[in-house]
Amino acid sequence: xxxPTTIRRLYGxxxxxxxxxxxxxLVEDLLPRISVPExxxxxxxxxxxxxxxxxRPLELEIGFGAGEHLAGQAAARPDHGFIGCEPFLxxxxxxxxxxxxxxxxxxxxxxxxxLDVIERLPDASLERVYLLHPDPWPKARHAKRRMVNDGPLxxxxxxxxxxxxxxxxTDDPTYCRWSLMVMNRRRDFEWLAHNAADFLTRPADxxxxxxxxxxxxxxxxxxxxRYRRA
Ligand SMILES: C[S@@+](CC[C@H](N)C(=O)[O-])C[C@H]1O[C@@H](n2cnc3c(N)ncnc32)[C@H](O)[C@@H]1O
Numbered sequence: 001x002x003x004p005t006t007i008r009r010l011y012g013x014x015x016x017x018x019x020x021x022x023x024x025x026l027v028e029d030l031l032p033r034i035s036v037p038e039x040x041x042x043x044x045x046x047x048x049x050x051x052x053x054x055x056r057p058l059e060l061e062i063g064f065g066a067g068e069h070l071a072g073q074a075a076a077r078p079d080h081g082f083i084g085c086e087p088f089l090x091x092x093x094x095x096x097x098x099x100x101x102x103x104x105x106x107x108x109x110x111x112x113x114x115l116d117v118i119e120r121l122p123d124a125s126l127e128r129v130y131l132l133h134p135d136p137w138p139k140a141r142h143a144k145r146r147m148v149n150d151g152p153l154x155x156x157x158x159x160x161x162x163x164x165x166x167x168x169x170t171d172d173p174t175y176c177r178w179s180l181m182v183m184n185r186r187r188d189f190e191w192l193a194h195n196a197a198d199f200l201t202r203p204a205d206x207x208x209x210x211x212x213x214x215x216x217x218x219x220x221x222x223x224x225x226r227y228r229r230a
Contacts, residue, residue, distance in 0.1 A: 010113050011135070011145055015089040026096040027089070034099065036083060036110040042120045047108050048081050056081045056106070058121070061130040062114040062147060065210055067095025069132055072207030074099075074107045080127065082107045085114035115152060121159050128165045129156050133211035136172040148179045150186075157188045160229040165192075167206070168225040171215035176223045189227040199223050 019027065037046065044055035060083040064070040067084065074082040084107060086092055092111050099107050110117045118129075137145045148168065156166060166189060170176050183189055193199045202208065202224055212222055 010087050014087055017090065019089070019093060023093045026093060026100065030096050030100060031092065031109065031111070034108050036108050036117055040120070041122070042117065043122055043125065044081050047083065048106070050081075057127040058083065058125055059128040059130070060114070060118065060121075060126055061085065061132070062118075063131065063134060064095055065091050065133070067091065067098050069130065069207045069209045070095055070107065071098030071102055071104060073130070073205075074104045075102055076205065078104075078106055080106060083110065083117060084108070085110045085112065085117055087112050115155060118155050118159055123158050124161045126159050126164055127161060128167065129160060130167045132167070132169040132209050133171065133215070134168075134175070136170070136175045138172070138174050143178070146175070146178065148175070148182050150182065153182070153186065153189075157186075157229060162229055164229045166227040166229065168227070169206070169209070169212065169222065170225075171212065171220040171222045173221075179225065183225070183227060188230050190230055192226040192228055199225055 036042065040046070044050040044058055045052065048056060050056055057080045059073065059077075059080055061070045062085055064084040064086045067086075070082060070084040074080075084095055086095070086109070089111065092109060095107075095109060098104070131147055134147045135145070137143060160166060168179055170179065183191065200221070200223070202222070203226070206224060215222055
């Protein structure tokens with residue numbers, strides 16, 4: 001990817017508060033067992049050990065935060081494989097808690113940049129990609145850091161199956177306008193909204209995230225965008 005709007009560098013926090021003993025144990029014991037391999041091509045065979053003729057559909061979440069949406073989707077579709085990417089260690093611990101408590105065996109995690117994983121997947125291999133409350137980078141001079149930019153979107157488009165879905169949620173008015181502008185000029189994504197309720201109301205199969213809850217508490221509006229890969 002040589003597109004200048006693809007920033008291959010992570011900004012933001014990698015760790016918050018110090019981990020408690022139980023949390024460190026989860027990171028040491030469970031995380032290595034369900035981590036995406038560090039290198040090499042990826043598919044449902046590599047990730048979940050599926051045989052060639054019966055590979056499960058794959059879904060991927062970029063920046064899953066504390067993992068509540070990832071876990072909710074994985075519990076709803078146990079026959080699908082879920083890949084969650086998040087560089088923030090305390091968030092990864094949140095996801096590990098859900099995975100252990102809900103006994104989810106269909107989730108793999110990558111503690112790092114989602115683009116590093118997405119580019120290693122075969123083209124047209126993902127059923128869905130989720131990007132919920134991405135870091136807004138509100139200053140114009142930081143706009144290139146936003147995940148919603150043509151560089152990352154080209155990659156997401158390549159890896160989604162035709163008819164696959166890209167879901168984007170935000171409560172940030174600047175990001176909302178920016179996303180509409182960027183997405184509306186793309187020919188490879190079709191916005192699945194027919195009326196305002198379609199993007200103002202959370203779909204039933206869209207578990208609420210921590211950021212979304214916080215945003216609602218603060219009186220923010222939240223926008224839910226669904227795009228179909230053409
Ligand atoms: C504002 S938080 C939202 C978290 C979660 N999606 C939610 O709605 O609660 C944005 C998250 O994206 C993560 N993030 C930022 N850049 C990322 C990247 N390149 N790949 C994966 N995650 C990323 C951050 O670490 C952060 O946890």
